[in-house]
Amino acid sequence: MQNSALTMSQPTAGIPELLAVSSPDWSAVLVKVLANFQCATGTIHRTDSSTGLLTLVTQHGIPPHVLPMLLPKIDNIPFGKGIAGCAAQRKEAVQLCNLQEDLGGVAKPDAQKTNVQGALAVPIVGADGKVIGVLGIGKMQPYDFTASEIADLNTVAGLIAKKM
Numbered sequence: 001m002q003n004s005a006l007t008m009s010q011p012t013a014g015i016p017e018l019l020a021v022s023s024p025d026w027s028a029v030l031v032k033v034l035a036n037f038q039c040a041t042g043t044i045h046r047t048d049s050s051t052g053l054l055t056l057v058t059q060h061g062i063p064p065h066v067l068p069m070l071l072p073k074i075d076n077i078p079f080g081k082g083i084a085g086c087a088a089q090r091k092e093a094v095q096l097c098n099l100q101e102d103l104g105g106v107a108k109p110d111a112q113k114t115n116v117q118g119a120l121a122v123p124i125v126g127a128d129g130k131v132i133g134v135l136g137i138g139k140m141q142p143y144d145f146t147a148s149e150i151a152d153l154n155t156v157a158g159l160i161a162k163k164m
Contacts, residue, residue: 011152118143
């Protein structure tokens with residue numbers, strides 16, 4: 001299990017600039033987050049106020065061969081289901097060092113088909129304290145995100161919250 005500090009100068013590098021417009025390109029924001037955290041895959045979900053579900057805003061890096069099967073399952077996620085739903089429900093970061101060996105039942109079986117192993121999801125919390133979305137990132141190898149990396153991703157989620 002890998003557990004090393006990221007060799008990045010700034011986990012928020014380039015993100016404020018992408019968010020400085022009235023309608024951010026969420027795909028570009030996610031790609032920048034993934035680059036900053038050296039991750040291969042990620043998602044941004046927004047809480048739908050009418051349904052209470054996490055609705056997919058954008059994804060990057062989900063393998064094309066599983067996307068058609070997985071997309072209907074990640075388009076709308078209830079709080080408490082899967083990694084993103086658990087992060088939303090708990091209002092705190094949820095990570096799995098190896099999604100492929102999740103023994104706690106947090107990861108859904110279809111999520112394991114992505115071959116993502118190290119996964120981290122953090123809630124995006126609005127000014128009113130409510131969860132307005134979830135930011136998730138993943139690596140293709142087992143990985144324990146450090147407390148510093150989790151704090152850094154929470155900082156990025158805070159920046160996103162101001163524009164979501």
